[in-house]
Amino acid sequence: xxxxxxxxxxxxxxxxxxxxxxxxxxxxxxxxxxxxxxxxxxxxxxxxxxxxxxxxxxxxxxxxxxxxxxxxxxxxxxxxxxxxxxxxxxxxxxxxxxxxxxxxxxxxxxxxxxxxxxxxxxxxxxxxxxxxxxxxxxxxxxxxxxxxxxxxxxxxxxxxxxxxxxxxxxxxxxxxxxxxxxxxxxxxxxxxxxxxxxxxxx
Amino acid sequence: xxxxxxxxxxxxxxxxxxxxxxxxxxxxxxxxxxxxxxxxxxxxxxxxxxxxxxxxxxxxxxxxxxxxxxxxxxxxxxxxxxxxxxxxxxxxxxxxxxxxxxxxxxxxxxxxxxxxxxxxxxxxxxxxxxxxxxxxxxxxxxxxxxxxxxxxxxxxxxxxxxxxxxxxxxxxxxxxxxxxxxxxxxxxxxxxxxxxxxxxxx
DNA sequence: AAACCGATTGACTGGTCAGTCAGCACACCG
DNA sequence: CGGTGTGCTGACTGACCAGTCAATCGGTTT
Numbered sequence: 174x175x176x177x178x179x180x181x182x183x184x185x186x187x188x189x190x191x192x193x194x195x196x197x198x199x200x201x202x203x204x205x206x207x208x209x210x211x212x213x214x215x216x217x218x219x220x221x222x223x224x225x226x227x228x229x230x231x232x233x234x235x236x237x238x239x240x241x242x243x244x245x246x247x248x249x250x251x252x253x254x255x256x257x258x259x260x261x262x263x264x265x266x267x268x269x270x271x272x273x274x275x276x277x278x279x280x281x282x283x284x285x286x287x288x289x290x291x292x293x294x295x296x297x298x299x300x301x302x303x304x305x306x307x308x309x310x311x312x313x314x315x316x317x318x319x320x321x322x323x324x325x326x327x328x329x330x331x332x333x334x335x336x337x338x339x340x341x342x343x344x345x346x347x348x349x350x351x352x353x354x355x356x357x358x359x360x361x362x363x364x365x366x367x368x369x370x371x372x373x374x375x
Numbered sequence: 376x377x378x379x380x381x382x383x384x385x386x387x388x389x390x391x392x393x394x395x396x397x398x399x400x401x402x403x404x405x406x407x408x409x410x411x412x413x414x415x416x417x418x419x420x421x422x423x424x425x426x427x428x429x430x431x432x433x434x435x436x437x438x439x440x441x442x443x444x445x446x447x448x449x450x451x452x453x454x455x456x457x458x459x460x461x462x463x464x465x466x467x468x469x470x471x472x473x474x475x476x477x478x479x480x481x482x483x484x485x486x487x488x489x490x491x492x493x494x495x496x497x498x499x500x501x502x503x504x505x506x507x508x509x510x511x512x513x514x515x516x517x518x519x520x521x522x523x524x525x526x527x528x529x530x531x532x533x534x535x536x537x538x539x540x541x542x543x544x545x546x547x548x549x550x551x552x553x554x555x556x557x558x559x560x561x562x563x564x565x566x567x568x569x570x571x572x573x574x575x576x577x
Numbered sequence: 578a579a580a581c582c583g584a585t586t587g588a589c590t591g592g593t594c595a596g597t598c599a600g601c602a603c604a605c606c607g
Numbered sequence: 608c609g610g611t612g613t614g615c616t617g618a619c620t621g622a623c624c625a626g627t628c629a630a631t632c633g634g635t636t637t
Contacts, residue, residue, distance in 0.1 A: 185614085185615090201493040201494050203405065203494060204494070206593090206594065206595085207594080207595065207596080208594085211617095216615080216616090217615060217616040217617060218616080218617060218618095219596095219597085219598085219615070219616055219617065220614080220615055220616075222595090222596065222597080223614075223615070226596095227595080227596080228595070228596090284491075284492070284493045285493075288490040288491070289486075289490070289491070290486070290545065290548075290549050291403040291486045291487075292403050292405060292406070298549060298551075301551075302551055305546075305551060325565060325568070325569060326565075328546075328552050328553075329543070329552065329565055329569075330569065332539070332542045332543045332545075332546045332551075332552060333539035333542065333543065333566070333569050333570070334539075335542060336538040336539045336540075336541060336542020336543065336545075337534070337535035337536075337538045337539050337542075338538075339538060339542065340534045340535065340537060340538020340539075340541065340542075341531070341534045341535065341538065343492065343534075343538075344507075344530075344534045346492075347492050347500060349500075349503075349504055349507060349534075350530050350531065350534060351530075363527060363528075363531055364535070366527070367527060367531075367532065367535050367570065368535070368569065368570075370572060387584085387585090408623090408624065408625085409624080409625065409626080410624085418585080418586090419585060419586040419587060420586080420587060420588095421585070421586055421587065421626095421627085421628085422584080422585055422586075424625090424626065424627080425583095425584070425585075428626095429625080429626080430625070430626090
């Protein structure tokens with residue numbers, strides 16, 4: 174049985190995934206050769222195929238791991254019973270913190286999946302959509318409770334809110350906008366202020 | 376001299392560019408073969424290389440043609456002397472109308488260039504940045520005139536505004552959000568309402 | 578009519594990789 | 608001590624495709 178054999182001291186699979194994050198972030202998915210991942214991880218070429226069925230599957234895994242956390246965070250915020258505005262701030266905060274904590278992984282997810290809906294991201298459109306829908310639900314509930322104005326379609330507001338966040342991260346990623354602890358700290362409240370003060374009835 | 380020779384009845388170069396728009400929009404740049412473009416245009420494979428130096432150059436040309444119009448529109452809005460809020464509405468309107476008028480071309484530009492800053496878009500980062508900067512300038516002037524609140528960095532506001540627009544177009548492109556004349560008509564004022572009512576002092 | 582020249586054709590080449598596979602190394606077991 | 612299996616290795620292959628180029632076409636000039 175499984176316990177009769179000790180697990181390998183080092184988790185090769187994890188080692189390969191972590192190496193892939195670095196290489197994808199540095200060169201992009203398309204110009205990364207499988208041999209680059211193996212080299213970065215310090216393992217043989219063939220071992221990548223021992224743990225994954227294809228190069229795509231490596232990226233899939235990275236995306237799904239992280240995106241499921243995001244979905245959970247949004248849905249938890251929704252269930253929290255806080256003010257609608259506070260829920261959105263939680264969502265923005267989670268995404269910003271994800272970037273602060275692991276910018277390379279977030280770069281890969283945004284650049285190669287989320288913003289690549291035509292190529293790779295196509296497979297993940299349903300999961301991506303689920304995030305938009307959950308945000309839209311927060312907005313809709315806020316409208317029903319009178320905390321948000323009712324003349325803006327929740328799906329539209331969701332796009333505007335998520336789009337603003339993602340564009341800000343893109344700006345950080347590509348040095349179009351300064352990125353430092355100061356910015357990270359202010360981002361979530363600035364984001365919420367920018368979007369909500371337009372959503373809340375005056 | 377030039378007039379002694381009649382121009383070709385059909386503009387082959389244009390014909391190839393237009394075919395490329397359709398094929399890129401349908402399959403994406405990476406999975407488009409040069410032969411696909413030639414087939415779609417109804418010309419021989421080699422002719423593509425008579426008019427362009429590479430497959431990249433075709434996409435470059437499509438992007439630059441359109442982006443220069445966008446930059447001109449933003450800069451003209453800025454010079455117009457209108458209210459800051461009206462300037463932003465003009466910008467949003469121009470982009471939305473670009474999509475309404477030629478959704479395939481806008482899909483290609485957004486998906487393959489603007490949101491692909493890691494691969495293809497890298498070459499065009501300076502031009503892309505110029506758009507963000509021009510929008511930021513509109514915001515900054517609005518702040519100086521007291522029409523916008525001063526506690527939001529113009530560069531940040533620019534990202535939020537542009538990000539919201541682009542995310543909305545992405546939603547239309549990938550059917551994540553309904554797209555019809557109704558939506559197109561309302562989009563620019565909804566966009567402005569969402570963003571500006573958060574930017575304007577209360 | 579013959580030379581000329583740009584437009585047009587499409588077969589071919591060279592290089593690049595993703596994915597395969599035959600086999601090695603080492604630990605543990607009977 | 609030979610047998611067995613799993614982790615691991617890396618050379619190799621088959622497919623794909625951007626870009627080249629030699630040849631042809633059709634109109635214009637002399």
